[in-house]
Amino acid sequence: MQNWISRIAVAAVLSAAGASVALAETTVGLLLPKSGVFAALGAEIDDGFMFALEEAGRVDEFTIVREDTEVKPPVGLAKARKLVLQDKVDTIVGVVSSGVLGAMRDFVHQAKVPLIVANAGNDHATGESCSPYIVRVSFSNSQINRPMGQWMYDQGVRKIYTLAPDYAAGHQMIEAFTGSFTAAGGEIVGGEYTPFGQTNDFGPYLTNARATNPDGIFVFYAGGEAIRFVKQYGSFDIKADVPLYGSGFLTSPLYVGAEGDAAVGVKASLHYVPTLDTPENNAFVAAFKARFDRMPSEYAVQGYDSARLLLGAIDAGATDRASIAAALPKVAYTGPRGPLEIDPATNNVVQNIYVYDTVKDGEGLTQKVVGQIAGVRDDVNGCKL
Amino acid sequence: MSDAGFWILQLLNALQYSMLLFLLSIGLTVIFGLLHFMNLAHGALYMMGAYIGISVASATGNFWAAFVLAPLAVTAIGAVLYFTLIRRMRHAGPMNQVLVTFGLIFVFLDLVRLGWGDIALGLDAPAALQGTTKFLSVSYPTYRFFIIGLGLVVMATLMTIVSRTQIGAMIRASVENGDMAAAMGINVGRLFFAVFCVGCALAGLAGVVAAPVFSASTGMGISILIPTLIVVVIGGLGSLQGAVVGSLIVGSIETIGAAVLPGAASILIYILLAVILVVRPAGLIPARA
Numbered sequence: 001m002q003n004w005i006s007r008i009a010v011a012a013v014l015s016a017a018g019a020s021v022a023l024a025e026t027t028v029g030l031l032l033p034k035s036g037v038f039a040a041l042g043a044e045i046d047d048g049f050m051f052a053l054e055e056a057g058r059v060d061e062f063t064i065v066r067e068d069t070e071v072k073p074p075v076g077l078a079k080a081r082k083l084v085l086q087d088k089v090d091t092i093v094g095v096v097s098s099g100v101l102g103a104m105r106d107f108v109h110q111a112k113v114p115l116i117v118a119n120a121g122n123d124h125a126t127g128e129s130c131s132p133y134i135v136r137v138s139f140s141n142s143q144i145n146r147p148m149g150q151w152m153y154d155q156g157v158r159k160i161y162t163l164a165p166d167y168a169a170g171h172q173m174i175e176a177f178t179g180s181f182t183a184a185g186g187e188i189v190g191g192e193y194t195p196f197g198q199t200n201d202f203g204p205y206l207t208n209a210r211a212t213n214p215d216g217i218f219v220f221y222a223g224g225e226a227i228r229f230v231k232q233y234g235s236f237d238i239k240a241d242v243p244l245y246g247s248g249f250l251t252s253p254l255y256v257g258a259e260g261d262a263a264v265g266v267k268a269s270l271h272y273v274p275t276l277d278t279p280e281n282n283a284f285v286a287a288f289k290a291r292f293d294r295m296p297s298e299y300a301v302q303g304y305d306s307a308r309l310l311l312g313a314i315d316a317g318a319t320d321r322a323s324i325a326a327a328l329p330k331v332a333y334t335g336p337r338g339p340l341e342i343d344p345a346t347n348n349v350v351q352n353i354y355v356y357d358t359v360k361d362g363e364g365l366t367q368k369v370v371g372q373i374a375g376v377r378d379d380v381n382g383c384k385l
Numbered sequence: 386m387s388d389a390g391f392w393i394l395q396l397l398n399a400l401q402y403s404m405l406l407f408l409l410s411i412g413l414t415v416i417f418g419l420l421h422f423m424n425l426a427h428g429a430l431y432m433m434g435a436y437i438g439i440s441v442a443s444a445t446g447n448f449w450a451a452f453v454l455a456p457l458a459v460t461a462i463g464a465v466l467y468f469t470l471i472r473r474m475r476h477a478g479p480m481n482q483v484l485v486t487f488g489l490i491f492v493f494l495d496l497v498r499l500g501w502g503d504i505a506l507g508l509d510a511p512a513a514l515q516g517t518t519k520f521l522s523v524s525y526p527t528y529r530f531f532i533i534g535l536g537l538v539v540m541a542t543l544m545t546i547v548s549r550t551q552i553g554a555m556i557r558a559s560v561e562n563g564d565m566a567a568a569m570g571i572n573v574g575r576l577f578f579a580v581f582c583v584g585c586a587l588a589g590l591a592g593v594v595a596a597p598v599f600s601a602s603t604g605m606g607i608s609i610l611i612p613t614l615i616v617v618v619i620g621g622l623g624s625l626q627g628a629v630v631g632s633l634i635v636g637s638i639e640t641i642g643a644a645v646l647p648g649a650a651s652i653l654i655y656i657l658l659a660v661i662l663v664v665r666p667a668g669l670i671p672a673r674a
Binding site: 043192193200201204236254 | 644647
């Protein structure tokens with residue numbers, strides 16, 4: 001008995017000593033929406049981030065301070081200030097909304113605090129308003145859509161009608177697609193930007209699209225609008241003769257269950273698909289499923305890769321704000337998405353873009369990869385680092 | 386697709402949207418007309434109808450169970466609100482009413498987030514109403530025809546009740562002059578409660594019926610509130626005929642506007658609202674002569 005107790009005591013002392021050595025060398029501010037329209041995405045990114053730390057067995061090395069952006073630019077900026085000035089974080093990770101990113105860009109740039117962007121896709125963030133302190137591991141709006149123009153042209157698609165919500169991301173996504181599609185020789189026969197967050201009925205737009213007799217419709221919608229759009233598209237006869245293409249957020253694994261059969265046959269491009277058949281992704285999906293009992297979405301992968309990037313920078317010897325910012329763009333590895341590196345010219349991620357088809361799999365739906373565009377790199381777009 | 390086919394489709398789209406707006410605005414306008422109560426939580430009740438409907442449908446596997454139970458559940462929620470808050474707030478003045486019921490929207494929004502999560506949900510139309518139906522050379526989703534039909538049935542039923550039955554006469558009398566109606570022996574309090582319940586049931590019905598088309602998200606209660614309020618203001622507060630006319634006008638302008646002048650679609654309706662407020666501040670068909 002005595003022996004048993006002393007053994008526990010020794011073990012406790014040893015582990016405490018071990019922990020105190022490794023404990024909290026880096027303070028990370030996780031700046032994600034926990035309320036508002038993007039709360040679900042924030043939760044996915046948070047899970048992915050923590051999963052990467054757990055997988056590496058290095059949770060103890062980090063102190064995590066969580067703040068809620070509420071998807072409001074002024075709130076995001078105030079929380080970024082709080083994380084930097086009060087919590088003295090070494091790095092900020094997160095930011096789902098491009099509006100929030102735009103509001104805090106100048107602050108993190110001037111405070112010289114590294115920011116790992118885990119979602120916000122505004123092209124300008126790694127273009128004309130790029131910063132040596134802002135590294136984006138998620139995607140840029142045009143990166144996801146640009147490859148789709150050539151791919152669709154190669155599939156024999158010639159005439160396209162476009163639809164997207166009327167805000168910055170909607171315009172960037174559609175313009176990137178139309179740019180490459182018309183450069184390849186395709187024709188845009190019409191298109192509309194629908195009032196963002198106010199469009200309940202897409203019937204009038206679908207009827208307009210049909211009237212132009214296109215070979216297909218290319219759209220960007222996300223979240224509730226994606227579900228609404230795909231379901232309404234499926235309920236009209238238009239599904240029978242005008243195929244639907246889009247940014248992969250349209251039929252993201254997160255929403256496809258709610259879309260049901262209407263999503264079958266929709267072809268979309270995205271930087272991650274959970275059914276990607278690579279050793280890295282198969283291992284990632286199996287471990288993620290075992291931990292969370294669900295498939296990882298592209299948002300979870302963005303959180304996961306944010307942590308991988310940070311771990312990579314620390315492994316390269318980074319210890320404080322300046323050295324982390326300098327080390328982040330040099331990290332490269334092959335992860336669930338495939339080969340991943342940071343473009344030193346823009347600090348945006350260079351990654352594969354996948355075209356996938358949504359297909360039936362027994363009772364449910366799954367993603368079948370039908371095309372792959374390797375190593376998609378954005379133009380410099382006025383970025384001076 | 387022929388030009389005629391295009392316009393038939395767009396008119397059907399307009400009619401379908403108008404009918405959903407009608408189901409929502411009729412409850413709101415009658416509650417205002419009768420109780421002089423601006424119940425902004427009406428949008429939240431619509432959202433609850435959709436979410437409860439989705440849960441009932443997934444538990445029973447039957448859309449029609451949701452179609453019946455969701456409005457009843459929303460009525461029960463409405464009754465609780467009536468006895469805890471609304472009855473107490475009746476004489477508190479419009480500003481307090483608006484603040485309290487607007488606050489309720491956020492309470493319900495967070496309740497839905499806790500109960501159903503942040504990710505939007507869909508609901509499948511019943512098997513019998515899936516697919517499309519031919520009508521005047523165009524094919525149109527059968528479920529949307531069902532919404533149009535349901536709206537017309539509710540409209541005709543309410544019109545008949547209000548204009549041809551004794552209860553209708555009592556409601557009209559109470560809207561016209563509540564004190565006088567009470568003096569004539571009408572139990573105005575009980576009548577108010579009954580009408581309030583019907584309004585809540587219709588909001589719940591609109592929610593569950595809209596879910597297969599619009600899907601259900603936590604923002605749906607607020608986003609539908611604006612067009613609904615515009616319908617009520619254009620038609621005339623408290624007026625059944627006003628709600629009919631208002632919803633047809635707003636539904637048509639939003640839909641045809643989106644089809645013909647997409648860039649201006651979202652402001653057309655506000656221009657109309659401004660014009661009506663200047664020219665006929667009481668609405669097109671005011672409840673009180």
